[in-house]
Amino acid sequence: MGNCSSVEFKELSNRIQKTRVLGIISGDAESRFLSPQELVQDPNALLKPRKKTGDDSFGLSLRYGFTPKIGTTPQYEKFLERKNKITKQRKLPRPFYMNVIYQVRQSKINIDPYDSDTRGFKANSTGKLPLLENNMAARNIMKHFQRDTKSQSDFNSRIGHLNDFNFEFDNICERTTIDSVCNKHGQVFVEFLTDSKFCVLNGRFGEKSNQYTSISSRGKSVVDYICVPHDIIGSCKDFKIVPCGDVVGAEGIQNLIDTRCKIPDHAFLVFDYHYRYNLNSELGNGNKTDINNDVKTDQNRKHFKLRSIPADFMCSDIIKQTINELIRTIEICREEQGEIDSIYAAFCDTVFREMEDKVPFTDCSKRTRRKFRNDKPFWNDELSQLWKNMRDKEKAFLKTNGHGARRKARTEFSTSQKTFDNRLRFLERKYKSNLALDIEKVSTDNPRKFWDELNKLGPKRKKDIPMECDIGSGNITCDKSEVLQKWEYDFSNLYKKVNTTSDDIFYAHAMQHKQLLEDNMLDPLFEPNGKLNGTILIEEVSGSTKPADGTVMEY
Known part of the structure; x- marks a missing residue:
C-alpha cells in the first residue's frame, strides 16, 4: 500500500505475478466503482494507474472466481486464464476470492447513495458513503462471495474500540487496538462488518497485529484492515503489521531511494492463510476428512541442474531394490487413499535423495541468494x-x-x-x-x-557464452572439458574438405567452356580488347580509390 508512480506500479505488478501473491494494493490504483458490464469488459480496470493523483475517487477491485452474466471479451478471457493458472498452482479445488478496496478520506466524500437501477454511483453533495452505509450496496458486493473471501483494504476508517461483531450471537475473540480514535467512516464500517458477518484481523494476533498502519509526518493511525468472514478466521495465522521502513532496513535497500521512489506511509499487512477443504466431498465420497493444504517455505531450497543428470542416476543396486519393494507394496495395498499417499511419499523421498547424491545443484536459500541492487551512485x-x-x-x-x-x-x-x-x-x-x-x-x-x-x-548487457553443447543423439552436456573438446573438434574441421568427390557434370561443363575460349583466341580473325588487356595506370587507381576523409595515399 502507499503511493507510487505508474511505472513503479507496473514493475511491482510484474514482480508480484512471479510470486505466490493473489492481489496488490496501490494508492495510485484506479479507485471507482464499475458496473457489472464494465467489470466484465475489462476485469483488470481497477488495477490500472490513475491519470490524476489524489483521493478523488474510491472503488472495489475485481475478484477471482466470479461468473459473468454478459458476453465474454478478450480481456476477460485473459483474466480467466490467469485465474485458472493461479488456482492450478495453489491446487485449490474451488473458487478463491480476493478483494482490494480503497475508500476516500472522510473530508473528500461527495457521492450519492447506491442506485439499484443504474447499478452505479452518481456524483452529488449528500456526503454519504453507499459502499458501507447502504445495506443494498453491501448485499450487491457480497452476494457472489459464498466461499472463502478476504478483503484487504485502505478504508480510511478509524474504528477505535468499537466492536466489529455481536457479543450475543458471534463466537469471535475480542481484539485490542492501539488507536482509540473513531471517525464517521469507522462507525459505518463497523455497521457493515456486523451486517455482513465479517471481522478484521487487526489486533487479534498479539502485539505484532496491533500496530499503526499509517505513519507520516501528519500523524499515526490505524486505517488499513484485512477483513475475513467469521467461519474462516481460524484459517488465518500469524497476522502482523510491518512498516515499510522496517522492510527497507532489513533488506538493506536504503540506497535505492530517490525522488521518484519514496517510502510509502502505509504498512504491510501480512498473514498466512491455511486453505482447508473437504477432499472426500470434492471427490463424492461419503467419508469426510479435512485436509490442511499448507504452503510451506523451504528455507534450504536447492536448484538442481537437470541438464547434467549423470548416466548412473537411479541405477545403483540399493535404488533398484527400493523401487522393487515399492512396486510390491503397490501390488498388495488395498487401494486406500492413505496407503497410496504413503507409497507416493516414499517414492518421492527416494528420488530426492538420489538427486541430492548424484545431480549437481546450487543453493538458492535466502542467505546465498544474490540480489540485484541498482544502487544510487549519489548515495553516501x-x-x-x-x-x-x-x-x-x-x-x-x-x-x-x-x-x-x-x-x-x-x-x-x-x-x-x-x-x-x-x-x-x-x-x-x-x-x-x-x-x-x-x-x-x-x-x-x-x-x-x-x-x-x-x-x-543504457541498459546493461551481459555477454555470456553458455558452457554447454550437444554431443549427439540429443544429449546435452555441461562438462567443461567435454564442451571445450567438442568446440575444438568442430572448429578444426570447419574448413576441412571432408568429401573429396566433385561434381563431374559441373567439371565437364567448365572444361568445355575453357576449351571454347582458347579456340576463339587461336582464331586468325580474333582481335584482343585493348582496354581490358592494357596497363593499369597509377592515376586510374588514385582516382578510383580516393578516400572519403581526405587523407593522402602513398604509392
Whole structure:
C-alpha cells in the first residue's frame, strides 16, 4: 500500500505475478466503482494507474472466481486464464476470492447513495458513503462471495474500540487496538462488518497485529484492515503489521531511494492463510476428512541442474531394490487413499535423495541468494546517517503516548524526514548536473569517449557464452572439458574438405567452356580488347580509390 508512480506500479505488478501473491494494493490504483458490464469488459480496470493523483475517487477491485452474466471479451478471457493458472498452482479445488478496496478520506466524500437501477454511483453533495452505509450496496458486493473471501483494504476508517461483531450471537475473540480514535467512516464500517458477518484481523494476533498502519509526518493511525468472514478466521495465522521502513532496513535497500521512489506511509499487512477443504466431498465420497493444504517455505531450497543428470542416476543396486519393494507394496495395498499417499511419499523421498547424491545443484536459500541492487551512485554516508536518524525518530514517535511528548516526537520525526528528503533531492540534482556537464565536456574533447559515456546510460548487457553443447543423439552436456573438446573438434574441421568427390557434370561443363575460349583466341580473325588487356595506370587507381576523409595515399 502507499503511493507510487505508474511505472513503479507496473514493475511491482510484474514482480508480484512471479510470486505466490493473489492481489496488490496501490494508492495510485484506479479507485471507482464499475458496473457489472464494465467489470466484465475489462476485469483488470481497477488495477490500472490513475491519470490524476489524489483521493478523488474510491472503488472495489475485481475478484477471482466470479461468473459473468454478459458476453465474454478478450480481456476477460485473459483474466480467466490467469485465474485458472493461479488456482492450478495453489491446487485449490474451488473458487478463491480476493478483494482490494480503497475508500476516500472522510473530508473528500461527495457521492450519492447506491442506485439499484443504474447499478452505479452518481456524483452529488449528500456526503454519504453507499459502499458501507447502504445495506443494498453491501448485499450487491457480497452476494457472489459464498466461499472463502478476504478483503484487504485502505478504508480510511478509524474504528477505535468499537466492536466489529455481536457479543450475543458471534463466537469471535475480542481484539485490542492501539488507536482509540473513531471517525464517521469507522462507525459505518463497523455497521457493515456486523451486517455482513465479517471481522478484521487487526489486533487479534498479539502485539505484532496491533500496530499503526499509517505513519507520516501528519500523524499515526490505524486505517488499513484485512477483513475475513467469521467461519474462516481460524484459517488465518500469524497476522502482523510491518512498516515499510522496517522492510527497507532489513533488506538493506536504503540506497535505492530517490525522488521518484519514496517510502510509502502505509504498512504491510501480512498473514498466512491455511486453505482447508473437504477432499472426500470434492471427490463424492461419503467419508469426510479435512485436509490442511499448507504452503510451506523451504528455507534450504536447492536448484538442481537437470541438464547434467549423470548416466548412473537411479541405477545403483540399493535404488533398484527400493523401487522393487515399492512396486510390491503397490501390488498388495488395498487401494486406500492413505496407503497410496504413503507409497507416493516414499517414492518421492527416494528420488530426492538420489538427486541430492548424484545431480549437481546450487543453493538458492535466502542467505546465498544474490540480489540485484541498482544502487544510487549519489548515495553516501551522510544519507545513511540521516536515514538512521529518521528511523530512530519514527520509532520514538510510535512509542510515545503522552499528549505533549507525542506532539514533540511527531515534530522531531517530521523535521528529520524533511531533512532527509531535502538532502536526498539536493544530492540527486547535483549528481545529474555534474553528469550532464561531464558528458557535454567530453562531447567536444573526445568524441569516442562521448559515445562510450552514452552507452553506459543504457541498459546493461551481459555477454555470456553458455558452457554447454550437444554431443549427439540429443544429449546435452555441461562438462567443461567435454564442451571445450567438442568446440575444438568442430572448429578444426570447419574448413576441412571432408568429401573429396566433385561434381563431374559441373567439371565437364567448365572444361568445355575453357576449351571454347582458347579456340576463339587461336582464331586468325580474333582481335584482343585493348582496354581490358592494357596497363593499369597509377592515376586510374588514385582516382578510383580516393578516400572519403581526405587523407593522402602513398604509392
